[in-house]
Each structure stands twice: as structure tokens, then as C-alpha cells.
Amino acid sequence: MDRSSPVPLYFQLSQQLEAAIEKGRLAPGSLLGNEIDLAGRLGLSRPTVRQAIQSLVDKGLLVRRRGVGTQVVHSQVKRPLELSSLYDDLEAAGQRPATRVLHNAVEPASAEVAAALGIAEGADVHRVERLRLAHDEPMAYLCNHLPVGLLAPETARLEATGLYRLMRAAGTTLHSARQTVGARAAAPQEAELLAEPEGAPLLTMARTTFDDTGRAVEFGSHIYRASRYSFEFQLLVRP
Amino acid sequence: MDRSSPVPLYFQLSQQLEAAIEKGRLAPGSLLGNEIDLAGRLGLSRPTVRQAIQSLVDKGLLVRRRGVGTQVVHSQVKRPLELSSLYDDLEAAGQRPATRVLHNAVEPASAEVAAALGIAEGADVHRVERLRLAHDEPMAYLCNHLPVGLLAPETARLEATGLYRLMRAAGTTLHSARQTVGARAAAPQEAELLAEPEGAPLLTMARTTFDDTGRAVEFGSHIYRASRYSFEFQLLVRP
DNA sequence: TAGTGGTCTAGACCACTTA
DNA sequence: AAGTGGTCTAGACCACTAC
Numbered sequence: 001m002d003r004s005s006p007v008p009l010y011f012q013l014s015q016q017l018e019a020a021i022e023k024g025r026l027a028p029g030s031l032l033g034n035e036i037d038l039a040g041r042l043g044l045s046r047p048t049v050r051q052a053i054q055s056l057v058d059k060g061l062l063v064r065r066r067g068v069g070t071q072v073v074h075s076q077v078k079r080p081l082e083l084s085s086l087y088d089d090l091e092a093a094g095q096r097p098a099t100r101v102l103h104n105a106v107e108p109a110s111a112e113v114a115a116a117l118g119i120a121e122g123a124d125v126h127r128v129e130r131l132r133l134a135h136d137e138p139m140a141y142l143c144n145h146l147p148v149g150l151l152a153p154e155t156a157r158l159e160a161t162g163l164y165r166l167m168r169a170a171g172t173t174l175h176s177a178r179q180t181v182g183a184r185a186a187a188p189q190e191a192e193l194l195a196e197p198e199g200a201p202l203l204t205m206a207r208t209t210f211d212d213t214g215r216a217v218e219f220g221s222h223i224y225r226a227s228r229y230s231f232e233f234q235l236l237v238r239p
Numbered sequence: 240m241d242r243s244s245p246v247p248l249y250f251q252l253s254q255q256l257e258a259a260i261e262k263g264r265l266a267p268g269s270l271l272g273n274e275i276d277l278a279g280r281l282g283l284s285r286p287t288v289r290q291a292i293q294s295l296v297d298k299g300l301l302v303r304r305r306g307v308g309t310q311v312v313h314s315q316v317k318r319p320l321e322l323s324s325l326y327d328d329l330e331a332a333g334q335r336p337a338t339r340v341l342h343n344a345v346e347p348a349s350a351e352v353a354a355a356l357g358i359a360e361g362a363d364v365h366r367v368e369r370l371r372l373a374h375d376e377p378m379a380y381l382c383n384h385l386p387v388g389l390l391a392p393e394t395a396r397l398e399a400t401g402l403y404r405l406m407r408a409a410g411t412t413l414h415s416a417r418q419t420v421g422a423r424a425a426a427p428q429e430a431e432l433l434a435e436p437e438g439a440p441l442l443t444m445a446r447t448t449f450d451d452t453g454r455a456v457e458f459g460s461h462i463y464r465a466s467r468y469s470f471e472f473q474l475l476v477r478p
Numbered sequence: 479t480a481g482t483g484g485t486c487t488a489g490a491c492c493a494c495t496t497a
Numbered sequence: 498a499a500g501t502g503g504t505c506t507a508g509a510c511c512a513c514t515a516c
Contacts, residue, residue, distance in 0.1 A: 067495030073453030182469030183422035214312030230421030306514025
């Protein structure tokens with residue numbers, strides 16, 4: 001514990017515990033020892049220790065049972081995914097992602113877009129259409145709508161990185177997203193764009209993203225080649 | 240505040256605040272008033288009030304800003320979905336779900352199943368195959384694997400309700416699930432089972448569910464008619 | 479400068495689990 | 498009966514924001 005550090009004590013402790021769990025120094029299923037002793041040994045108060053433990057419980061690394069103790073979770077559940085960014089996913093997989101911007105302009109919002117973003121129908125929005133490629137093969141067709149004022153998406157930047165990275169760089173704190181995932185057969189236009197045969201199965205996703213104040217900051221309708229892509233994500237049960 | 244109630248004070252307060260937000264008595268964007276005053280008015284200590292507020296921040300209903308105050312989030316983000324149960328989803332939508340159990344036996348685990356459940360290859364697992372119908376039309380084909388010892392899935396019960404409800408009733412606390420969602424064209428057998436034309440787009444999902452100790456309690460591979468079903472869910476960004 | 483949330487302490491009593 | 502986490506109190510000082 002470093003009391004001169006600006007890092008909060010509870011956070012220092014939770015990081016140390018997390019590292020110990022990750023490196024196996026705290027075995028799955030093992031007991032952590034009671035909070036009072038732990039606080040005494042570390043020279044901290046019990047609430048501070050509890051705050052550290054609670055943050056790891058929230059992350060799914062520890063389980064507390066009254067009358068029993070605090071245990072390390074058995075199989076380490078992988079961490080909940082970030083809000084998945086196709087660009088980042090592809091880059092992480094070493095797939096050399098590239099983007100071709102097909103459209104980028106300010107337009108009046110349609111009824112569907114206005115409803116998703118919580119703005120007035122006909123209000124200005126940026127509409128961006130992109131084709132996402134990996135190894136020079138098309139992977140997905142992405143159509144996004146952004147309320148004006150948050151980010152002016154420049155075509156050159158959109159071709160160099162993902163939309164979420166641009167939004168974060170512009171100061172938006174992404175908080176959550178609501179998604180609908182479905183599938184359908186490729187229409188002729190879609191098939192040509194994605195180099196799939198007509199009628200091929202496509203994965204569809206519609207997503208509205210919210211910042212930490214609950215404002216919708218982006219609405220997208222995307223189409224993925226089912227032969228090349230699938231979604232992986234983690235759901236948590238509300239406690 | 241009812242101090243004689245077994246319901247914790249912080250929980251009573253968070254429920255009242257949540258109700259006030261939901262009913263619009265606390266308008267989006269409005270400030271909550273500082274914690275010290277609030278504690279004084281309610282006859283509570285500040286940590287207790289903070290605990291109530293923090294739980295709503297975690298739920299995404301409030302935002303705290305140091306030096307500013309605590310505000311109600313602008314657009315009420317819908318609550319994160321429960322671990323979606325197809326049965327419950329259909330029932331909630333008034334679709335009269337029904338289940339036909341096609342298979343229900345204990346078998347040795349294949350390599351894929353063993354890896355997903357974190358058990359030894361060849362160990363005993365229950366394998367359950369079900370056809371899920373709504374309004375007497377097939378909706379999905381569900382294949383699940385459960386480690387033995389947690390739940391003995393009886394065919395009669397499986398036809399009357401959903402698997403998750405049975406697991407909860409058997410004392411399992413579901414905590415999280417890791418899912419992969421994709422799409423593919425229907426093979427001849429699948430097409431016949433689901434009353435779709437051959438080659439029709441199908442939505443696929445593979446899911447491993449974990450309890451609160453991190454143990455895998457279920458692995459399923461499911462196929463849905465894309466024409467009849469899509470997934471809706473919410474992702475949260477790790478803070 | 480005033481007001482806010484962020485962190486921290488040193489106690490206290492209770493409910494639950496296990497033996 | 499002993500030990501655990503769950504809840505709660507009444508203070509304290511600090512960092513940040515806005516005016």
C-alpha cells in the first residue's frame with residue numbers, strides 16, 4: 001500500500017488482488033480470509049477493504065457468502081467484452097482492416113433514425129456509409145447516423161480507423177449500446193457489394209450507442225457476411 | 240424510510256429514487272441535491288445515501304460529476320436484458336410457446352462440449368434436444384448440454400417451461416453467459432425441422448452459461464429461423 | 479471561494495452459515 | 498457457539514468544478 005500515491009487505497013488493493021488471481025497466487029475456490037484481519041494486516045479500515053473486494057465481486061472474480069467467506073471464482077469468466085468495434089476486432093486478429101467510405105454527408109433524419117437517436121424527425125444528422133474490408137475482401141457494409149455537434153466525421157479519418165475510436169478521441173464517453181442481431185438472405189445489391197452469391201445468409205445488426213449521460217450518440221445498421229464473421233459477447237445477469 | 244423493515248435502508252432509498260425517476264418526478268438532467276443535505280433530510284448517514292446512489296449509477300440511471308452534482312440520466316437507457324430465455328421471451332410476447340423434446344439422455348461429452356463446460360472429455364453430461372414452437376409453428380431448434388449433478392432435466396418439465404427456469408428452481412444462480420451469434424444457410428435436415436426452404440438464412444447461437452462461482456452450468460448450440468426471430472440485448476462498456 | 483463528490487477511518491450491531 | 502459478511506453511523510480531509 002502506498003499512501004502517498006494518488007491512486008486510491010481501495011483501488012491499489014483491488015489491483016493487487018486481481019493480479020494475484022490472474023497469476024494463480026490465489027487459486028480458484030480458495031478463501032480470501034476475513035475482512036477484519038485483512039484490514040488489520042494491511043493497515044486499512046474495513047470499509048476500504050470491502051470497497052476493494054466489492055469491485056472484484058462486480059467484475060465476477062470473487063464471490064462472497066455470508067457466514068462462509070470470500071472465494072476466488074472457479075473458472076475465471078472472461079471479462080465482458082468492450083463495446084465491440086469491428087475495426088479493432090479485425091486489427092486485433094491481424095486481418096489488416098481497411099475502410100472504403102461510400103457516403104458521408106449531413107442529411108435530415110428519417111423517422112426511424114430520429115426515433116433511435118431521440119431527436120426530431122428531419123433534424124440534421126451525419127450519415128456515413130462504409131464498406132469494411134479485411135485482406136482486401138469485403139467483410140461488412142456499415143451505415144451509421146450521428147447527431148450533428150458531437151463529431152464531424154472526416155472521410156480521411158474514417159478510412160484510417162474505426163468510428164468508436166474517433167468518437168472517444170472527440171471526447172465522447174461511450175457507456176452502453178442496445179443491439180438487435182438478426183439474419184436475412186442477401187438482396188442482389190447487397191450480394192454484389194459484399195461479393196456473396198445472391199440469397200447468401202447475412203448477419204444484420206442495428207445498434208444505438210449511448211454516452212454516460214444517457215444520450216444516444218450513434219445509430220447504425222450493419223450487414224456482415226455470415227461466412228466471414230460472427231459476434232461474440234458476454235451477458236451478465238442483473239443481480 | 241422504515242427502519243423496522245428488514246429491507247436495508249440504502250435499498251429502500253434506491254428503490255424510491257428509481258421509482259421517482261421512472262415516473263418522471265425526477266426529470267432527466269435534473270440535479271439530485273447534494274449527498275450531505277439528502278442524508279440530513281432523510282435521517283441517514285452519508286455513506287448510506289452514497290450506497291443507494293451508487294447502485295443507481297451502476298444501473299445507468301444516474302451520473303455523478305465531482306464539483307457538479309448527481310444528475311438523472313437524459314434518455315432512460317432501457318435496463319440490461321436478463322439472460323434471455325427464448326421461452327420467457329415468447330411468453331412475454333403472448334406467443335404461446337410450446338416445446339417438443341426430441342432427445343433427453345445422459346451421454347459422454349464430446350471434445351467440444353467438454354471444452355465448453357470445463358470438464359473431462361467423455362465425462363457424463365445430459366444432452367437435451369428440443370424444438371421450440373410458437374403458435375404451433377417451429378421457431379428454433381435447441382441442443383443443450385448440462386453437467387450431471389446440477390439438474391436432472393425431466394422431459395415433462397422441459398415441455399412445460401424453459402431450461403433456465405428449471406435451473407433456477409434447482410438452486411443454480413445464473414450469473415453470466417458467453418455467446419457467439421452467427422448465421423448460415425439451412426441444411427436440408429434443418430430446413431425440414433424448422434419448416435423453412437432449403438438454404439434459408441438461419442440465426443445460430445452457441446452459449447455457455449456460468450453460475451456465480453464461475454462454473455459452467457450449461458452449453459447450448461441453437462438454431463433460429465431468421466424470418467421469425469432476432470436477438471436484442473444491451474452491452475455495457477466497462478468503466 | 480463555495481460547493482460538490484471521492485476517499486477514508488474506527489467503531490457498532492445484525493443475519494447467516496457451519497460445526 | 499464461533500466466525501463470516503451485511504449494514505450503518507458520524508465524523509474527517511481532499512480534489513475537482515463553477516462562479
